[in-house]
Amino acid sequence: xxxxxxxxxxxxxxxxxxxxxxxxxxxxxxxxxxxxxxxxxxxxxxxxxxxxxxxxxxxxxxxxxxxxxxxxxxxxxxxxxxxxxxxxxxxxxxxxxxxxxxxxxxxxxxxxxxxxxxxxxxxxxxxxxxxxxx
Numbered sequence: 574x575x576x577x578x579x580x581x582x583x584x585x586x587x588x589x590x591x592x593x594x595x596x597x598x599x600x601x602x603x604x605x606x607x608x609x610x611x612x613x614x615x616x617x618x619x620x621x622x623x624x625x626x627x628x629x630x631x632x633x634x635x636x637x638x639x640x641x642x643x644x645x646x647x648x649x650x651x652x653x654x655x656x657x658x659x660x661x662x663x664x665x666x667x668x669x670x671x672x673x674x675x676x677x678x679x680x681x682x683x684x685x686x687x688x689x690x691x692x693x694x695x696x697x698x699x700x701x702x703x704x705x706x707x
Contacts, residue, residue, distance in 0.1 A: 597679055640664075
């Protein structure tokens with residue numbers, strides 16, 4: 574999928590243009606474990622489509638946290654970053670209700686703009702680069 578000059582894929586740009594400005598973006602891991610039959614009982618395509626229908630989504634190759642499949646990263650908007658927010662990594666997002674909670678939080682402003690809903694605290698994981706050395 575070609576990227577626009579802003580770094581968005583054309584699908585992201587179309588979604589943003591159709592929905593107006595959005596507060597942040599979602600990255601969905603879809604590689605070796607996330608989005609694969611290894612995580613059974615989840616309609617991975619439906620999860621990605623549901624998120625894409627509501628917020629800009631970028632599909633990523635492996636994010637190196639396979640033990641937490643399906644992984645979704647919520648990236649803060651410019652406003653959120655200005656408030657000091659960092660990306661929020663969510664793991665084991667294998668439930669349609671969690672997908673809806675993520676989409677609602679992103680629409681409401683996401684990291685740095687709107688507090689993370691308590692229910693999503695259950696899914697927060699530490700990204701690989703921030704893990705303590707063993």
